[in-house]
Amino acid sequence: MITYPIAKINIGLQVTSKRPDGFHNIETVFYPVPIQDALDVVASTSFQINISGIDLKEDSGNNLVVKAYELLKHDFELPPVKIHLHKNIPVGAGLGGGSSDAASMLLLLNDYFELGISEDQLLTYALQLGSDCPFFIRQQPAFARGRGELLEEIPLSLKGYHLVVVKPPVHISTAEAYKDVVPGESRISLKALVRFPVSKWQGNIQNKFEPTVFALHPEVREIKQTLYKLGAAFALMSGSGSAVYGLFRSEKKSISAYFPADYQVFFQKL
């Protein structure tokens, strides 16, 4: 059975407080975007995993899709499986690729082996794999609080916008990014801000990780500035970075020419 895990962008990200469990409470809007991996699973006589595409530079046994399989195997009688994961979503980018692969694995195993796991239970399993993971169970635009798992779906649509995502060759560790951030409340709630037209978002919708990431990696700030110079209606770093996205009113196919050759540039009509 094959499935195509998608990516997300964060439209605004506020880190409101540090929690006793070591995580942070956040407020963000998750929006699904069609940058995709491919995940193929078949029942087999022995467990195997094969990864192609972007090199994850780590033991495939630690991959989140394997963790998702092991999590369900603990509670259900699953046969061994043969997994093929093709990585296309940039890694360490703030696009949630690993979390999405893990959530897709839960959904796929539930369907393939007819496990009968309810959506609520899938959300609980997903949170054990990552804070971003529950969003990828339903993949609907959502205002998120808590660790990112308290999801409230919102009627936000960016249909008609042209999305550009630029990922420089900078890998950002989410855990390291949280260590540097100074928590605080925002003046106006993000949930209220996203109801404004996109043309009013610039300067109002912010990502709390930008100041520290921009200070350490000025090239990430430059991407945002370039996207605005090229006419973006809104541009922001996604999650803990290092990918930056821009929303444009018109097609921007030649945009790659404005960035160095080793930057990955994706464009997609939403």
Ligand SMILES: C[C@@](CO)(OP(=O)(O)O)[C@H](O)COP(=O)(O)OP(=O)(O)OC[C@H]1O[C@@H](n2ccc(N)nc2=O)[C@H](O)[C@@H]1O
């Ligand atoms: C920052 C965000 C914004 O959407 O996304 P990314 O930039 O990773 O895509 C998320 O909060 C990332 O979620 P996720 O990538 O699933 O993180 P996890 O695996 O749960 O946690 C990795 C580490 O980040 C820190 N962490 C994560 C989430 C959170 N609400 N508070 C935290 O302090 C913890 O130190 C944790 O050990």
Ligand SMILES: Nc1ncnc2c1ncn2[C@@H]1O[C@H](COP(=O)(O)OP(=O)(O)O)[C@@H](O)[C@H]1O
């Ligand atoms: N299937 C996977 N895809 C991507 N990264 C994975 C996967 N499984 C485990 N990882 C690990 O998770 C880390 C963060 O992955 P990713 O979700 O892409 O980050 P981010 O959301 O911060 O861009 C990677 O550096 C890698 O070590």
